[in-house]
Amino acid sequence: MRQPIRKRRRKQNAGGDQRDRWMITYADLITLLLIFFVVMYAMSRLDTEKYKLVTDSLQSTFRSGDSILEQGSGLTGTADTEKHKNPPPAATGEKDPEPMTERELAFRKQEEELAEFMNIIKQYVQDNQLHNDIFISDEPQGIAITLSDRFLFDPGQAELKEGADPVLSKLASLFRDLNTTVSIEGHTDNVPAGPFYKDNWELSGARAMSVLRYFLDVSKLSPDIFQYAGYADTRPASDNTTAQGRQKNRRVEITVLRQLRQ
Structure with missing residues (x-):
């Protein structure tokens, strides 16, 4: 439908x-x-x-x-x-700088002393024409004084020469008033040690000890300010394949460290 x-x-x-x-x-x-x-x-x-x-x-x-x-x-x-x-x-609202702590003041004083020490040694080297035997540098760890073995020791020996006395005496007079540690390190080239020492370890240690003994026995400095070590030929300053390089490696390094004595 x-x-x-x-x-x-x-x-x-x-x-x-x-x-x-x-x-x-x-x-x-x-x-x-x-x-x-x-x-x-x-x-x-x-x-x-x-x-x-x-x-x-x-x-x-x-x-x-x-x-x-x-x-x-x-x-x-x-x-x-x-x-x-x-x-x-x-x-301006600027605040006055906070006063330095005693330790910070001591470090600042030490930096001033190290700067003065370095200037005196440089002047001494210049006045005595020792540029070929003494090298001075400002390193991060402290003021480094590198002494060539030529005026310190006879070949293969660890007994100090008489000509080393003026330099070591000058250093001792400056160490006396420093509030720091003095590190003495002996180094050799890679030529085997002579008949008087077993090896270069013994020779390098004996040479560092001879310098230390001068400061203790002759200059009468306190043993508390010193540390010493012998490194043989493990830390060369130059190439041991040349005579000139070996000469640079035979050395004693005296470093006035950037650290406060306790």
Whole structure:
């Protein structure tokens, strides 16, 4: 049986409404997206004048030592910003440096003493034309004085020559007033030791001991300020394949260390 024409038209209109409803949702979505991008665009544009004002105020606050955590004024307005750009000396908030500790003062005094010590030794070497036998350098561990074996010892020997006395006596007079440790190290080349010593270890140690004994027995310095060692040929200063290099390796190094005695 055929439906009435009016009823069929009503069903057709209802189906058309259902099909077009998605356009309402789509339009809402497009509108929301448009609003979102407008807001993002507005947020991305900085007011350069306000930005400069804020950064200047922050910089002035940090320079003046003012802090919100310390109940300071924090960020200020335009007039305060201009005032803080060039604060008067009394308003800078700079704290006086903390006093140095006793140990820091002792190290500073020691550096002054080491500088004076180095100048005196350099002048002594220059006045006595000892450039070829005594070498001085300022190393991280201290002031290093390298003594060539040519004026200290005979070949293969560890007994001091008479000509070494003036130099060692001069050093001893300077060590007496230093509040530090003096390290004495003996070094050799790689040529085997002569008949008087078992090997270069024994020779290098004996030479360091001879210098130490001069300071203790002749100059009467306190043994508490010294340490000594022999390194044989394990710490060469130059190439052992040449006569000149071996000459540089045969040496005694006396280092005034950068450390305070207890």
